Amino acid sequence: MVRLIxxxxxxxxxxxxxxESISFQCHGKVTNELNTVDGIxxxxxxxxxxxxxxxxxxxxxxxxxxDTLFFSSxxxxxxxxxxTQENLKGKLLFVTMLPILNxxxxxxxxxxxxxxxxxxxxxxxxxxxxxxxxxxxxxxSGRLNPMGLDPLLNYLSGRTAxxxxxxxxxxxxxxLVQLENLFDKKHFVNILQIPSIHVKGFMYFAVDNxxxxxxxxxxxxxxxxxxxxxxxxxxxxxISPKEEN
Numbered sequence: 001m002v003r004l005i006x007x008x009x010x011x012x013x014x015x016x017x018x019x020e021s022i023s024f025q026c027h028g029k030v031t032n033e034l035n036t037v038d039g040i041x042x043x044x045x046x047x048x049x050x051x052x053x054x055x056x057x058x059x060x061x062x063x064x065x066x067d068t069l070f071f072s073s074x075x076x077x078x079x080x081x082x083x084t085q086e087n088l089k090g091k092l093l094f095v096t097m098l099p100i101l102n103x104x105x106x107x108x109x110x111x112x113x114x115x116x117x118x119x120x121x122x123x124x125x126x127x128x129x130x131x132x133x134x135x136x137x138x139x140x141s142g143r144l145n146p147m148g149l150d151p152l153l154n155y156l157s158g159r160t161a162x163x164x165x166x167x168x169x170x171x172x173x174x175x176l177v178q179l180e181n182l183f184d185k186k187h188f189v190n191i192l193q194i195p196s197i198h199v200k201g202f203m204y205f206a207v208d209n210x211x212x213x214x215x216x217x218x219x220x221x222x223x224x225x226x227x228x229x230x231x232x233x234x235x236x237x238x239i240s241p242k243e244e245n
Contacts, residue, residue, distance in 0.1 A: 023047070023062035026069070026083060028093030030057040036075055040097070043070040045080075063088070071095055175207040175216055182221060183228075192232035195239070202235050 030037050030053050037057030043050050044061055045068045051061040061069065063083050071079045076097040087093045180203070188194045194202045206212050212231060215223050 023049075023064055024088035025060055026063050026087050026093060027060050027090070028058070028087075028095055030059065030071065030095045030097060032076055032097045032099060034075060034099050036073070040071060040073045040076070043072070044068070045070050071097060073097065075100060171213075172204070172207050175213055176203055178216060179203055179207065182224060188232075192229060193236065194232055198235075198239055201239075202232065205235050205238075206231050 028042075030040050038053055038055040040053040040057070040059075041050065042053065042059050042061050044063050046064075047062065047067065049062050051059045053059045063069065065083055065085050065088060067083045069081050069083060071081070077100055079095060079097055081093070081095060083093075185196070185199055188199045188202065189196050192202075206228060207216075209231060212224075212227050215227050218224075
């Protein structure tokens with residue numbers, strides 16, 4: 001009788017153990033906002049079985065009720081899900097994973113350049129006029145000023161000649177600014193040996209020279225400096241008699 005009881009108990013334990021050792025297949029699908037669903041690792045933390053999602057996010061892994069599945073990807077936040085009876089009955093397990101957001105320490109926003117071209121007022125590549133150039137062009141062109149005085153009348157009245165002089169003055173002012181940006185006052189005094197009180201006069205003397213302004217417009221600092229040295233020698237000779245008096 002005792003032996004029979006032991007046999008029954010052994011059979012019951014063996015049957016229970018065999019049922020617990022049987023693993024079921026869990027089928028699932030991973031989704032996320034980045035649409036990156038392939039190559040995600042799925043690990044059964046209890047049995048250490050592993051699986052990897054395919055390009056559509058589907059996976060299959062062995063497990064039992066109560067096992068914990070661990071989902072991991074370098075672009076997504078990890079997740080843990082405990083298997084239930086429904087997960088092992090063939091019902092698809094949907095797992096949503098959130099992307100890992102990297103916080104930016106500093107954001108630099110570049111303001112767009114607003115111009116008449118970018119606003120569509122004038123087409124790109126159209127000639128741009130300075131104020132003096134526009135006045136002269138308008139006065140001497142019937143196309144630019146169809147409602148204004150006839151260009152011939154402007155010429156006869158001397159208005160065109162006056163506007164040409166204004167344009168020359170404007171060009172010299174631009175050359176002076178360019179020259180000041182290239183060389184500071186110490187360069188004129190220490191390198192070119194121009195007396196401090198004559199530096200401004202020398203700059204006007206330089207921009208009055210057509211050859212120098214042509215070189216200046218090339219923005220070649222070496223060529224500009226070389227020609228400036230020649231002009232400095234000429235200018236010193238001009239002002240030397242005045243310095244002696």
